[in-house]
Amino acid sequence: MEALIAVLIRGLGVGSTYALLAVGFVIIYRATDVVNFAQPALMILGAYYTSLYVFNVGMPFPVAVIAAMITMAVISALTERIALRPMVGEPPFAAAMVTFGVFVVLFILAFRLIGTNVIVVGDPWGLERIDLFGIRVNQIDLAKIVISMIAIAVVGVFLKRSRVGLAMRATALDQEVALAQGVNVGRMFGLSWAISGALAALSGMLIGTAAGGVTPLVAFVALKALPVIILGGLDSIQGSVYAGLIIGVAESLTRAYSSTYFPWVGSNFDIVVPYAIMILVLMIRPYGLFGTPEVQRV
Amino acid sequence: MLAVENLEVVYEDVILVLKGISLSVPEGSIVALLGANGAGKTTVLRAITGLLDIHRGEIRKGKVTLDDKEIHHLDAPKTVAAGVGQVMEGRRILTELSVEENLRVGAHTAARGTVQDNLDRVFTTFPVLADRRRSVAGYLSGGEQQMLAIGRALMAEPRYLLLDEPSLGLAPLIVQQIRDLIVEINEQGTSVLLVEQNANMALSIASHGYIMETGKIVMDKPAAVLRDDEDVREFYLGLREEGAASFRDVKHYKRRKRWLS
């Protein structure tokens, strides 16, 4: 029982970093109709800057995290302004291809910056375990869950309650109406990228503080955001959260128990699980658990 | 005064849609702009409010002035800030947001201190909206949605309000109601440019009317004169009663096509 709970918490920890990435995807998708394939590269760079600010600049860890989030928000908004804004009015598919191009460019940049080293982001949590209702859990897993959920909640409240958040939602629903009401739609596009970049940086930091550190190849971990947004529905923030947690837990359960109960699937089956779930969802409910079935507009 | 002078507009660089239009809305008045489908009425409004470029349209000649200052090069947000609000064709309310959220979107450019007062003002003018302020806007009836669209535009306290076919698809009784509300809004100090195919309704409240055909103004007279004009009676007032249904079918078909492209 205790082992099971530890496994679940580890799954929720990983899952909440997926959720962070997925929420970033969803915010950009809702505001601009573009699927942003550059997100994983933003995540890696976010981890890189956190590490830079901690070790080379000497900032205290929390300050470094916030500075890295701001840095990535700026880089991300600039990317939108330079590479994506000219694509406004072009088919979303073409814009998605551009984001793929951006991914390649940023990824190469990350490779240059990081080299073949493994960067460590700092180790504020270490391998400490703490007692949670009598169960020993890794502090890092709790940190992942708590920090991710707080960040997502802040974004949610901003979208729900603030004037600018409302303008972003209006832009997502009908750009022409938003314009006609005086919303600067271009600025909303930039803002959606900025938020998304900051969330990517945060998830990069959380993944980076894990034992492995960050290499550019960790970008492929971020690809798991894809099954997450498919499961959650491309246009639902809530969906991304649930889906991120579900996928994280599914992965972690598989890793812990598949060799005992389903030895025939072989080891490392957990890597495949998110994608298996994705394919299943695409077959049964292509718009995801929480997504809107093909928004109709006449 | 809001004025349009010799305006020429092309879409996609080649489709000439407005061929030298001039019209003016004096401060405090209601002016009607009438015309059949495709005459270019909506295009005139887009040109005034800076919404042409997202439709790949462009002003080739002429100008739009607000109290003698040129405003046609302003983008949409700046036009709103300059005091020109609009209610787009087809209401275009944000169906997934609540009634109050829709109104607050309209207040995007307004000073923060004015929002609550304007909300109260809109709810007084449209009591149905007050009753439904927390409900999802998509569930409102057509007439209520039109009121919401108008109320949303009022949240920015426009000096000039452009209305694009507010009677479209509404039952006669509701059209009456909307008409009275337009008069009320005008009496409270907002000048109105009313685009309509329902000439009857528009000419009954306007002081002046313009009639457009394929990108040109073909008639420009006081509303009272237009009401009594034989041709206008035949082509616009008469047609309305017999051909209304088929008219609307044509229109929907056309609009779909445009959205998909």
Ligand SMILES: Nc1ncnc2c1ncn2[C@@H]1O[C@H](COP(=O)(O)OP(=O)(O)OP(=O)(O)O)[C@@H](O)[C@H]1O
């Ligand atoms: N984005 C566009 N690209 C190309 N042509 C357009 C575009 N929008 C409108 N048009 C054309 O311009 C002409 C005028 O259109 P507009 O919508 O201004 O007419 P309207 O008088 O408002 O018509 P309706 O009564 O149907 O609303 C039509 O022939 C229309 O097909």
Ligand SMILES: [Mg+2]
């Ligand atoms: Mg029109």
